[in-house]
Amino acid sequence: MRKMNDIGLFVEVDLEGVSGVVYGGYGLPYAGGNRKEAELLMTLEANALVEGARQAGAGRVLLQQSHPFQREYLAGGCEVVHDSAQLPDCSALAFLGRHARAGVSNAVFSHTGSTRSVLSLRVNGVEFGEFGLFAALAGSYGVPAIFVSGDAAAAREAKSLVPEIETAVVSEGFGNHGALCASPRRAHRLIREGIERALSRRDSIPPLVVPGPVTVEYTFLYPAQAARFARVTGVSQKDGRTAVYTASDYQEAYRMYLAASLPLIWWDYPRGSGI
Amino acid sequence: MKLYIMTDMSRISAVLWGGLGLPPWFNFPELVGGDLRRTMTREVNRAVRGARAAGISECVVHEASPLDWPLLEDIAVVRGGETLYLDDSFSGILFAGQGMAGHVRSTTGVEKNLQEIKWNGRRVDELTVCALYAASLGIPTVAVHGVPCAVETLLEWLPDVPVIQDIENELPEKLRQVSFRHSPDLPGGEIITRFRFRVHQLANFHSRLPGVFRIDDVTTETRSEGISGAFSDYCRSGLAVAADWLENAGVHSSCRK
Numbered sequence: 001m002r003k004m005n006d007i008g009l010f011v012e013v014d015l016e017g018v019s020g021v022v023y024g025g026y027g028l029p030y031a032g033g034n035r036k037e038a039e040l041l042m043t044l045e046a047n048a049l050v051e052g053a054r055q056a057g058a059g060r061v062l063l064q065q066s067h068p069f070q071r072e073y074l075a076g077g078c079e080v081v082h083d084s085a086q087l088p089d090c091s092a093l094a095f096l097g098r099h100a101r102a103g104v105s106n107a108v109f110s111h112t113g114s115t116r117s118v119l120s121l122r123v124n125g126v127e128f129g130e131f132g133l134f135a136a137l138a139g140s141y142g143v144p145a146i147f148v149s150g151d152a153a154a155a156r157e158a159k160s161l162v163p164e165i166e167t168a169v170v171s172e173g174f175g176n177h178g179a180l181c182a183s184p185r186r187a188h189r190l191i192r193e194g195i196e197r198a199l200s201r202r203d204s205i206p207p208l209v210v211p212g213p214v215t216v217e218y219t220f221l222y223p224a225q226a227a228r229f230a231r232v233t234g235v236s237q238k239d240g241r242t243a244v245y246t247a248s249d250y251q252e253a254y255r256m257y258l259a260a261s262l263p264l265i266w267w268d269y270p271r272g273s274g275i
Numbered sequence: 276m277k278l279y280i281m282t283d284m285s286r287i288s289a290v291l292w293g294g295l296g297l298p299p300w301f302n303f304p305e306l307v308g309g310d311l312r313r314t315m316t317r318e319v320n321r322a323v324r325g326a327r328a329a330g331i332s333e334c335v336v337h338e339a340s341p342l343d344w345p346l347l348e349d350i351a352v353v354r355g356g357e358t359l360y361l362d363d364s365f366s367g368i369l370f371a372g373q374g375m376a377g378h379v380r381s382t383t384g385v386e387k388n389l390q391e392i393k394w395n396g397r398r399v400d401e402l403t404v405c406a407l408y409a410a411s412l413g414i415p416t417v418a419v420h421g422v423p424c425a426v427e428t429l430l431e432w433l434p435d436v437p438v439i440q441d442i443e444n445e446l447p448e449k450l451r452q453v454s455f456r457h458s459p460d461l462p463g464g465e466i467i468t469r470f471r472f473r474v475h476q477l478a479n480f481h482s483r484l485p486g487v488f489r490i491d492d493v494t495t496e497t498r499s500e501g502i503s504g505a506f507s508d509y510c511r512s513g514l515a516v517a518a519d520w521l522e523n524a525g526v527h528s529s530c531r532k
Contacts, residue, residue, distance in 0.1 A: 178355030
């Protein structure tokens with residue numbers, strides 16, 4: 001067994017599963033409302049996770065930023081990264097602010113990648129959301145996903161793929177844009193306790209491994225999106241809304257998932273942006 | 276024992292504040308400023324401490340007006356709510372901050388849109404609708420914290436409800452008296468709800484819903500069985516308000532895009 005201070009913890013940080021971010025009267029990340037408040041709540045949850053991981057003896061904590069932290073509030077003891085390049089060098093993966101996959105009901109702001117384009121995504125016939133996609137990437141390097149905090153639906157989704165994973169449920173959706181949330185003080189306690197439990201039994205949590213060949217099937221909102229994605233080499237259009245590709249292994253499949261954003265990104269630009 | 280705490284500031288709707296009644300970009304610039312958020316949050320924390328002193332084990336705060344989250348006690352918060360999330364696990368409901376923003380009275384939703392609501396010819400306001408709904412589930416209003424004029428309508432319906440000013444110190448005693456869990460004289464049978472909107476467009480939107488009838492330019496009517504049905508009608512009226520906001524963002528002076 002590795003010593004605790006050898007443990008490098010990679011944390012995939014998202015916004016919409018942070019307690020208090022509900023895309024309702026407040027919390028809408030990028031369309032007015034209280035974007036700053038949402039980012040602050042995310043930053044404070046990240047601090048709690050780092051503190052818990054440090055208390056449990058983790059040597060390095062890397063936070064992958066996909067939404068901006070409020071850096072002036074981000075405590076020390078961690079490194080902020082912008083991609084997954086260092087994931088293979090880490091020994092465990094944690095998720096913070098995780099939301100459920102697209103289409104799940106009673107889940108806060110459930111989506112997979114983009115609310116404006118992806119209706120569902122299947123990997124070898126199994127519905128995957130952002131949790132599964134990234135946990136399987138870590139799994140392809142032998143890195144186990146040991147912890148997830150987010151809304152109750154996200155925790156259920158994580159458990160369905162990695163039954164041994166530790167969870168901290170910080171909110172429970174009444175619908176897509178309303179939830180019973182833990183106040184920050186409560187959420188931070190749940191996260192600190194959760195990551196400590198996860199690290200203490202990390203060796204009993206197996207990585208999520210998706211064996212090759214890996215077939216990924218997208219169902220899009222608009223047929224034009226499926227047609228556009230099918231222009232990428234190796235992708236074929238199965239029906240009006242569905243495009244599919246097969247990769248030899250999961251890492252190659254994940255690279256194609258990232259490439260999918262290129263033909264779809266045009267649909268994600270807000271109206272009036274001039275593009 | 277669990278306590279449900281509704282936050283409110285006059286002119287902000289309690290029930291309609293969330294995803295149903297307000298579009299995502301909605302903001303109340305003059306009311307979500309830091310000072311008012313912090314003031315409301317301090318009141319909520321005082322209420323939570325008062326409730327704990329009286330033996331309440333869990334407080335669920337319905338954020339109907341904005342709070343300063345990092346300052347909150349260790350509690351659960353309903354955010355983006357479209358109705359009251361009450362069940363028989365709650366021992367009481369507390370309304371905090373009624374009229375706190377300095378306006379004259381608690382209002383019917385958002386006053387610029389929904390001007391008056393009557394149940395079987397008797398005036399109700401948002402506070403009263405929520406308190407009567409809770410009472411219909413057997414959940415007593417343990418206290419209303421706020422200015423007296425904000426609760427005039429409620430007291431016409433539920434005259435025994437205590438109105439308190441010092442939430443932390445007065446609440447424990449009121450909670451200990453919760454055995455006053457009497458059965459108030461609630462309206463039964465069919466409840467005819469009359470909604471009087473500020474502009475005809477809102478009445479027009481509202482009357483598109485099934486079961487909603489147009490009475491005149493600005494008035495609509497629903498008929499439902501019991502308080503539960505009338506409460507649903509009240510919440511559903513938010514669909515008309517939201518539709519109007521989405522079509523005409525300038526309808527409320529507080530709106531900004």
